[in-house]
Amino acid sequence: KNEVEQSPQNLTAQEGEFITINCSYSVGISALHWLQQHPGGGIVSLFMLSSGKKKHGRLIATINIQEKHSSLHITASHPRDSAVYICAVMYSGGGADGLTFGKGTHLIIQP
Amino acid sequence: NAGVTQTPKFRVLKTGQSMTLLCAQDMNHEYMYWYRQDPGMGLRLIHYSVGEGTTAKGEVPDGYNVSRLKKQNFLLGLESAAPSQTSVYFCASSYQGWYTEAFFGQGTRLTVV
Numbered sequence: 001k002n003e004v005e006q007s008p009q010n011l012t013a014q015e016g017e018f019i020t021i022n023c024s025y026s027v028g029i030s031a032l033h034w035l036q037q038h039p040g041g042g043i044v045s046l047f048m049l050s051s052g053k054k055k056h057g058r059l060i061a062t063i064n065i066q067e068k069h070s071s072l073h074i075t076a077s078h079p080r081d082s083a084v085y086i087c088a089v090m091y092s093g094g095g096a097d098g099l100t101f102g103k104g105t106h107l108i109i110q111p
Numbered sequence: 112n113a114g115v116t117q118t119p120k121f122r123v124l125k126t127g128q129s130m131t132l133l134c135a136q137d138m139n140h141e142y143m144y145w146y147r148q149d150p151g152m153g154l155r156l157i158h159y160s161v162g163e164g165t166t167a168k169g170e171v172p173d174g175y176n177v178s179r180l181k182k183q184n185f186l187l188g189l190e191s192a193a194p195s196q197t198s199v200y201f202c203a204s205s206y207q208g209w210y211t212e213a214f215f216g217q218g219t220r221l222t223v224v
Contacts, residue, residue: 004153030209030210031209031210033209033213035215041217041218042201042215042216042217042218043201043203043215043218044215045212045213045214045215048209048211048212048213086153086154088153088154088209090208090209090210099156099209100153101153101154101155102153103151103152103153104153
């Protein structure tokens with residue numbers, strides 16, 4: 001089964017720092033999703049992208065198709081950004097069920 | 112607009128008992144999914160549906176059944192619960208599979224003792 005690798009697994013930073021979370025995958029994809037999960041809470045979709053870059057507020061997601069790599073950046077981080085961030089990819093040729101999830105990056109932003 | 116609603120949010124079952132988890136969405140989405148989330152593992156697909164009246168098996172379907180009698184509802188059933196089914200269950204829906212944005216429910220924390 002094709003893997004989705006996220007790094008780091010855990011990240012603790014101070015409020016205001018610039019945060020980068022990485023996601024790498026092994027073969028060609030049709031789409032990549034970034035999801036956010038707060039402790040004990042539900043899962044929220046942040047971005048879906050297949051090329052280039054997307055921005056929403058302080059969050060930026062980029063993808064490099066050739067290098068099979070995506071990054072999620074958080075600018076001016078805040079304690080409310082503390083959550084698990086999950087990368088998930090739809091591999092090319094995958095059917096309706098074809099989404100593979102990473103194990104998540106646990107982010108803690110300290111005040 | 113409620114989005115995706117899961118019921119119940121918490122449940123404790125004894126081994127061998129049965130239960131049904133309900134997922135309801137009000138966005139007229141065609142695709143609906145049931146996932147389980149276990150510590151140290153990524154979300155794993157149990158069953159999914161690409162439209163009313165259709166269901167298909169995912170990665171970990173054993174011990175579960177599903178039904179999609181109405182477009183807005185996707186039910187997950189455990190006929191005879193086992194401790195290995197202790198997990199957090201998430202429902203998701205999307206308009207056109209994972210090529211479009213997906214919406215998740217708040218999760219159901221199930222413990223089987």
